[in-house]
Amino acid sequence: MNSRTWIHAWLMLLPAFVFLIAFTHLPAITTVIDSFWTTAKGRRPAVFTGLGNYEKMLADPVFLKAMINSAIYAAITIPASMALALAMALLVHWSFRGVGFIRMAFFTPTVLPLIAVANIWLFFYAPGFGLIDQIRLFFGLPSANYVGQPDTALYAVAAVTIWKEAGFFMIFYLAALQTIPQSLREAAAIEGCGRWTFFRRVTLPLIMPTTLFVSVNAVINAFRLVDHVFVMTKGGPDSATMLLLYYIFETGFRFWDTAYAAALTVVLIVILSIAGIGQFFLADRRVHYK
Amino acid sequence: MKLLNVFLATSALTLFAGQANAVDLEFYFPVAVGGAAADTIQSLTEEYVANNPDVSIDAIYTGSYADTTTKAITAVRGGNAPQLIISLSTDMYTFIDEDMIVAWDNYVTEEEQEDWIGGFYPAFMANSQTEGKTWGIPFQRSTPVLYWNKEAFEEAGLDPDAAPANWDEMVEMGKKLTVKDDSGNVTQWGVHIPSSGFPSWLWTGIVAGNGGKLADDTGKNVTFNSEAAVGALEALVALSAEDAVMAPGILDWGGTPKAFFEGQAAMIWTTTGNLTNVRTNAPFDFGVGFLPGLKQNGAPTGGGNFYLLKGSTEEELQAAADFVKWATAPEQAAKWTIATGYVAPRPDVWETETMKEYVSDFPQALVARDQLDYAVAELSTFEGPKVTQLLNSALESAITGQTAPKEALDGAQAEADAILSAYR
Numbered sequence: 001m002n003s004r005t006w007i008h009a010w011l012m013l014l015p016a017f018v019f020l021i022a023f024t025h026l027p028a029i030t031t032v033i034d035s036f037w038t039t040a041k042g043r044r045p046a047v048f049t050g051l052g053n054y055e056k057m058l059a060d061p062v063f064l065k066a067m068i069n070s071a072i073y074a075a076i077t078i079p080a081s082m083a084l085a086l087a088m089a090l091l092v093h094w095s096f097r098g099v100g101f102i103r104m105a106f107f108t109p110t111v112l113p114l115i116a117v118a119n120i121w122l123f124f125y126a127p128g129f130g131l132i133d134q135i136r137l138f139f140g141l142p143s144a145n146y147v148g149q150p151d152t153a154l155y156a157v158a159a160v161t162i163w164k165e166a167g168f169f170m171i172f173y174l175a176a177l178q179t180i181p182q183s184l185r186e187a188a189a190i191e192g193c194g195r196w197t198f199f200r201r202v203t204l205p206l207i208m209p210t211t212l213f214v215s216v217n218a219v220i221n222a223f224r225l226v227d228h229v230f231v232m233t234k235g236g237p238d239s240a241t242m243l244l245l246y247y248i249f250e251t252g253f254r255f256w257d258t259a260y261a262a263a264l265t266v267v268l269i270v271i272l273s274i275a276g277i278g279q280f281f282l283a284d285r286r287v288h289y290k
Numbered sequence: 291m292k293l294l295n296v297f298l299a300t301s302a303l304t305l306f307a308g309q310a311n312a313v314d315l316e317f318y319f320p321v322a323v324g325g326a327a328a329d330t331i332q333s334l335t336e337e338y339v340a341n342n343p344d345v346s347i348d349a350i351y352t353g354s355y356a357d358t359t360t361k362a363i364t365a366v367r368g369g370n371a372p373q374l375i376i377s378l379s380t381d382m383y384t385f386i387d388e389d390m391i392v393a394w395d396n397y398v399t400e401e402e403q404e405d406w407i408g409g410f411y412p413a414f415m416a417n418s419q420t421e422g423k424t425w426g427i428p429f430q431r432s433t434p435v436l437y438w439n440k441e442a443f444e445e446a447g448l449d450p451d452a453a454p455a456n457w458d459e460m461v462e463m464g465k466k467l468t469v470k471d472d473s474g475n476v477t478q479w480g481v482h483i484p485s486s487g488f489p490s491w492l493w494t495g496i497v498a499g500n501g502g503k504l505a506d507d508t509g510k511n512v513t514f515n516s517e518a519a520v521g522a523l524e525a526l527v528a529l530s531a532e533d534a535v536m537a538p539g540i541l542d543w544g545g546t547p548k549a550f551f552e553g554q555a556a557m558i559w560t561t562t563g564n565l566t567n568v569r570t571n572a573p574f575d576f577g578v579g580f581l582p583g584l585k586q587n588g589a590p591t592g593g594g595n596f597y598l599l600k601g602s603t604e605e606e607l608q609a610a611a612d613f614v615k616w617a618t619a620p621e622q623a624a625k626w627t628i629a630t631g632y633v634a635p636r637p638d639v640w641e642t643e644t645m646k647e648y649v650s651d652f653p654q655a656l657v658a659r660d661q662l663d664y665a666v667a668e669l670s671t672f673e674g675p676k677v678t679q680l681l682n683s684a685l686e687s688a689i690t691g692q693t694a695p696k697e698a699l700d701g702a703q704a705e706a707d708a709i710l711s712a713y714r
Binding site: 041062119122123126127128129137140141142143145147148149150233234236237238239250253254255256257 | 356360363384387388389471473474475476477479485486487537538539540541542544545548549552554555673675676679682683684686687689690692
């Protein structure tokens with residue numbers, strides 16, 4: 001290629017480069033650098049502390065609580081939302097009367113903003129007059145305060161995430177299921193293969209690439225989706241729903257301890273990188289792309 | 291050289307005076323209550339600009355209080371600060387620590403120091419002054435009160451026009467007001483004290499009612515585990531645990547008015563900012579009273595102050611201060627109070643004809659004003675959000691029965707001391 005083409009190519013790439021560097025790469029680098037310093041205040045300049053912020057984490061009970069909560073939250077929401085998505089996709093990938101309506105109903109939570117969803121669920125959970133409590137009272141069960149008790153609050157928040165995400169993942173599964181050729185089904189039928197065997201030996205392997213894609217998204221979302229925590233619990237009661245990303249926000253923009261927040265962000269990025277890379281390497285062996 | 295400066299300054303002045311807008315001001319304001327607040331601020335600034343053609347004010351709505359603080363701090367760090375903001379009165383120490391606000395004292399005459407700054411309710415100034423200077427001017431301020439359902443009182447055989455005078459009475463009445471169905475499930479609770487997110491606010495009032503104080507006016511010392519404070523938390527925890535007059539667990543703020551309207555709770559504690567809401571939506575007659583105290587009357591104050599930000603010229607800051615003097619003058623403040631339900635911050639506002647007319651139609655609004663005599667400052671310290679958060683966690687842990695009140699508060703005290711020792 002001649003130099004003119006090169007210049008042309010670079011010029012075409014330039015706008016994207018500028019934005020990528022200004023809003024992704026530079027902030028990422030400065031975050032890592034900031035995590036080795038203390039927070040500058042108007043009256044006190046920043047001081048280099050090395051790993052000081054990271055040592056502080058190990059002694060910070062709220063951080064440890066946030067790590068445990070994030071792990072539980074991920075362990076519940078990832079498999080549950082994926083399994084639900086696949087089940088819903090299997091249900092609506094046949095054509096029958098009203099299938100369009102059911103598909104839309106399953107997909108609706110995805111379209112709603114998470115903040116709105118959280119407000120709706122807050123009234124589902126409201127003790128006394130909330131939807132769930134009205135059902136409980138109908139069956140003679142005592143009133144329950146799901147988001148107000150530390151032992152149930154995290155699960156109550158996780159349920160909202162699953163409800164919100166499953167519809168979105170369903171769309172991917174639905175698309176994958178539609179690509180499975182009808183001839184395979186016919187061949188299996190001739191061989192006398194049952195529905196369960198067909199699902200396990202044909203459908204599941206064929207939708208593995210989609211499962212990998214969905215699982216990567218589910219892992220990222222398990223750390224990224226915290227909007228409803230702002231509305232429903234603000235990390236409480238007593239840090240019961242404190243998730244890592246919410247803690248980063250709180251430290252950075254409510255406590256204004258930006259250096260510590262930078263160190264927490266580095267931890268989050270490391271976790272996500274390991275999870276993401278690990279998934280691709282491990283799962284790749286079991287995924288068959290055509 | 292001096293002559294040249296004078297010459298330049300004079301010519302600059304003439305140049306500016308020649309233009310329609312000599313001073314351009316930026317003003318960030320949050321809205322924490324629904325409805326007319328944003329419109330009222332816009333119309334106030336427009337009215338001021340119309341009468342003062344040498345000033346133009348760009349009033350910028352900046353979301354919640356937290357968003358406004360975030361945007362202001364970011365703007366200051368970016369060297370692009372607005373002259374004026376409204377934000378939480380409790381953020382005063384944060385702003386001082388960030389070295390981003392200037393005291394009002396430089397922009398008022400001696401006379402105004404007395405008439406204007408001295409003219410606000412002392413309960414509101416408690417969160418606005420430290421180090422011998424005035425850093426905030428009270429504007430959208432509120433205080434929590436007790437709302438009670440008169441119909442429910444009547445059904446329980448209580449006098450519908452008498453609020454509980456103290457804590458014990460509230461508990462006694464609460465027992466009569468707690469209604470159970472045949473299977474033993476509660477259908478109406480006696481009391482509802484919201485505790486989600488920031489239980490420390492209402493608890494400050496209970497502590498004040500028990501004769502205690504959480505922080506001093508230097509912002510460097512707190513007393514979370516005093517006898518009065520521990521007693522106040524024990525009383526709050528006992529409402530669900532022993533007296534059985536309040537639903538257990540953390541109760542949501544947003545759901546509180548709804549619980550009142552639905553008849554789920556016969557008495558609620560919430561901010562005066564809900565007055566208009568309750569007045570419009572309660573399907574029954576309701577009363578408004580002081581927060582019942584353990585030993586005496588006590589309540590916290592809350593809400594937002596005006597702050598002057600560093601990074602602008604003296605002329606601009608003076609112009610911003612002049613606008614605030616006008617906005618807090620009786621006529622304007624009355625308009626603001628009626629539109630929003632915030633407590634008028636100065637006694638002279640209540641003397642205006644507009645306000646007199648308003649309270650004759652809606653006497654409940656007076657309760658908040660009268661309670662100010664017993665009101666204390668909202669918890670405010672250096673590293674305020676962090677210290678408040680650790681107190682909130684301790685309170686939540688006690689309310690949900692995980693930790694004993696004394697133990698939770700001892701822990702919070704130790705953590706707060708560790709943070710604040712850097713400032714002593």
